Amino acid sequence: MTARLPLAGAAAVRRWMWRTLLVHRRRFATMMLLFCLATLVGLVGPQVLGFLVDSVLTGTTTGRVDLLAGAFLAVLATQALLVRAARLRAAMLGEHLLAESREGMVSHALRLPLGTVEAAGTGDLLSRATTDVDRLDYTVRNAVPEITTALITVALTGTAMVFTSPPLACGMLVAVPLMVFSTRWYYPRSLPTIQRVMANWAEVQSSMHESVEGARTVAALRLAERRVARNEQALGRAVAAERRHRFLLSMWLPCLELSYVLPIAAILLIGGWAYQAGLAELGTIITVVLYAQAMANPFDELFMWLEELQVGHTALQRILGVREVPAADDARRAASTDGQCDLVLRDVRFSYRPDQEILHGIDLTVPVGQRLVIVGPSGAGKSTLGRLIAGISRPDSGSVAFGSTEVTGLPTEALRREVVLLTQEHHVFACTLRDNLALPDHEPTDDDLTDALKAVGLLDWVAALPDGLGTVLGSGGHPVPAARAQQLALARVLLADPHTVVLDEATSLLDNATSRELERSVSTLLSGRTVIAIAHRLHTARNADQVAVMSDGRIVELGSHAELLAAEGSYARLYRVAQPS
């Protein structure tokens, strides 16, 4: 089960809308003005048509009929031009908002604590940055102008009806009870349903993303059926939520349709009576009926786009919700460490879930520049400890510090520069080998790159590449086997030159001989730096200054290789078993 990223509250959404409206007030005002003008011009059409009918009935010249027909066409053409200009403005405003919300979202997402993103699942973040931003763009571009136009059309058409014939206009009132009651029934039910629909689709995306990302693991462990079943479950939940939404719509929409037709019947009844009583002309009745018919469309648009507005509102809640997660740096105020302090862990406790403590009070000191190797059975908590030392996760209690500087107090930039965690998972970017090794704050020269590649044993491999350092690697480029990717990642660490390195089974994909050789050359290059190596091969521990044996979230043995062998504890037993006889 993942810990979803939050949804922003109604107040945060209102603040965003208000600020956006202020920033884009000119664009917004121009767009609204054009839509209003288009609507106003549109209202002149039925008046001209009603006038034409009355003129024909009372007798007129052909020239006058031609003139009125020409005026009617001119009105339609002007309205079309105004609508086009207004839609262009709406599209431009939409593009601005799309760019801003996507950029804001991505820049905040990049500063989120890694632990939070991992716990939420990258799919959730991805769907907020893509699908939800697109939905918001669609809403701003279409729903806002359409709703405004529909509202103005309804208001002005209603006013025109009242001015044309107040008794006939009363016929519209028969639609009110059905419209109001069905809408009041629908909206409170639809909003939570839409939220569930969107959250469930994000879950589908998340599940698909994980399956694709871990495709090799899925294939290797024959997990395809389980992954498919999981995707289907997520899909099933999304479909169930969609069905509920469709059910609500299927109840509401027929009521709306009926409420558009009822007024026309009522106006015709009242009109028949008024015509007989000499209170209304035929042309007047036609004009009011045309107005009533013309109201159905904006009402339909209004309700349809209000529905879309709910989707946009939920998308906005999801987008702004990401900003409610404090950025990693918000709580980090410490100055950077100078690499001259011991790494000290005091009574560190940590749990991924509230009821399941993984680390139970770890005390450990790694003197500056020393190498500590952590060994222990699978699930003992070694990687978790490595993540805490690298500042990726925050301890529930206790402290992980360089001297007096808490690791989680360091600004992210400084932390990533000073402490590097290298795990078994490496990413090879789809760009040149040179760019794959480049770092944000210093561009290594080709000589620096060659030295680093030599240290990790990749010089021969690079020599065989078609364009050397300029060879494009990664998807679509030159293939990089997993073991080579691990060596490349080590080269990146050497170039990054941090004062502390956490290696979490960083050579696990290499064979024993290559791993030994690589560790020797890397440890020479890393000498003087504090190294915490999580190892599954015990030979790694022989040259360590200290070895920590972990079991069930605790350090159960601590000392040098020789001391632990002499102590005849679990390390000594494991070491002897691991030695070739």
Ligand code: ATP
């Ligand atoms: P291995 O050698 O297999 O990598 P490890 O000693 O490094 O094991 P950890 O990976 O730190 O052990 O895991 C310690 C415990 O924490 C395990 O029980 C594991 O299931 C649990 N755990 C690890 N990561 C998570 C996570 N993201 N969410 C929940 N539990 C987790």
